[in-house]
Amino acid sequence: MKLRTRARVREITTNDAGMASGVIYHDAEGREHFQAAEVVIVACNGVGTPRLLLNSRSARFPDGLANSSGLVGRNLMFHPYAAIHGYFDEELDGYRGPGNCIRSQEFYETDRARGFVRGYTFEFTRGRGPVLTAISGMSAGRIPWGADHHRAYRQLFNRIAGMVAICEDLPEAHNTVTLDPELTDPDGIPAPKITYRLSDNSRRMLEHAVARGSEILRAAGACDVSHEAPLALGGWHLMGTARMGTDPSRSVVNPWGRSHDVKNLFIVDGSVFVTSAGVNPTSTIQAIALYVADNIKQRLANLFD
Amino acid sequence: MATIPLHPASPPDGATAPPGAASSTGAAASTGAAASTGAAHAAPVVPPLADAQCHALRRLAGLMIPASDTYGVPGADDPVIFADLLASIGAQADAVAQALERLDALAGGPFAALDADAQTAGAERFRTTRGSGAALLVTLVAQCYYRDDRVMRSLGMEPRPPFPKGFDVTPGDWSQLAPVRARGRLWRDAP
DSSP states (O other), X not given: OOOOTTOEEEEEEEOTTSOXXXXXXXXXXXXXXXXXXXXXXXXXXXXXXXXHHHTOOOSSSTTOTTOXXXXXXXXXXXXXXXXXXXXXXXXXXXXXXXXXXXXXXXXXXXXXXXXXXXOEEEEEEOOXXXXXXXXXXXXXXXXXXXXXXXXXXXXXXXXXXXXXXXXXXXXXXTSEEEEEEEEEOTTXXXXXXXXXXXXXXHHHXXXXXXXXXHHHHHHTTOSEEEEESSOTTSOOOOBOTTOBOSOTXXXXXXXXXXXXXXXXXXXXXXXXXXXXXXXXXXXXXXXXXXXXXXXXXXXXXXXXX | OOOOOSSOOOOTTOOOOOTTOOOOTTOOOSSHHHXXXXXXXXXXXXXXXXXXXXXXXHHHHHHHSOOBTTTTBOOTTSHHHHHHHHHHHGGGHHHHHHHHHHHHHHHTSOGGGSOHHHHHHHHXXXXXXXXXXXXXXXXXXXXXXXXXXXXXXXXXXXXXXXXXTOOOOOOOOGGGGHHHHHHOOOOOOOO
16 A cells, blocks of 8 residues: 655546546655556545546546546535524533533424425534634624723624534535636646535525524523624535436436446545535445445455446 | 734743743733733744734734633633734735735725724724625634633633543433433444
């Protein structure tokens, strides 16, 4: 086993049989290398994977590798988050334990009476440490600069609890990763271009989460409540841009992660997700990677059939 | 304008602390002014900024979080805290320098050379101007200030990380869960 660090793969090459033959990559100094391969396994996630596949064009694969369905780079999904904070008069001891400690999927499944399909997970936070209290409080204008800083800080420290709602984004073909026509990285590899619009469904889900979260916090005794939705700095998990499925015209990889078009090309990251679920994706990505690896091992005798 | 020494004195024994680990153990002073005398614990730092920008950043930090006799805490311009701040800039040096250039521009001249009133007005313009880089400097100042031993003690905290030792938490009142238990199961098995 040899791990090549600081190597940046530019494209996956193919041979006359339409099989992946290796990768071309740039090392830390920008020098170009070719690495031959019997099997290529991609784990670049929801933006990096379509970027690499789309940049692996050839006469045989003019729209990018593994893209006969036209779905490479489509159906980009994130996790729009709503964050709701409650401010309490009494001390909460929040910094003394794990931050995120309770989850609820009361609003996880579809109830059309709510005005949207699918739902979200509430992830409750016990409190914040001293640094995060200061940064968030100063950013939100609740803690001023200057002489009154300390009084205002002590009104907030150890008195904030709340939750985030992890909303299940829907797969929509118009949310895409494409190659930027001009921008490149330092090695000249085209940069990914993200085109994404928060859907009405996700927006209504966020509004619902803010309303329910505010009710919960006030019922728990919060004297004030604030929210941020969508949360600017969290939840932008990358999923859906090389979706898994049985039908080659409607998916990029088969149910065990092998490209429909290129029989020795596998994908083991969040891009194979068909739906986003209202939970953080890493555990599922790990499970899929193990599942695909196990399939490669079990099917070794006829892996490329 | 008073001259502010940029670099705290080296520790007496010549020991150095890792970046971001400036400690004021034993310097739990009752006032900000007294706390500043505990500067001898910080490691010497090679500043990632020009001297004028160091002065400006230190003055700005003091305006953000001044010392307080009421709460017995130093300001963010305290020598130990500022040394920690300089040591923590790291890869953000260019962005910090740009933010300080913006501060000069918004203040109407080199910030460190302005009189106190002009500095206060300039800092306020900097704080309220979108895209000025104020958020970056707030994060930098706050993270170093609120991990200072003296400041943590003033908040009733032990000046140490939560792990691996953990904290003792007063046992909760489990009777609060009685209605939940009495309600019974309301979920279904996953298919």
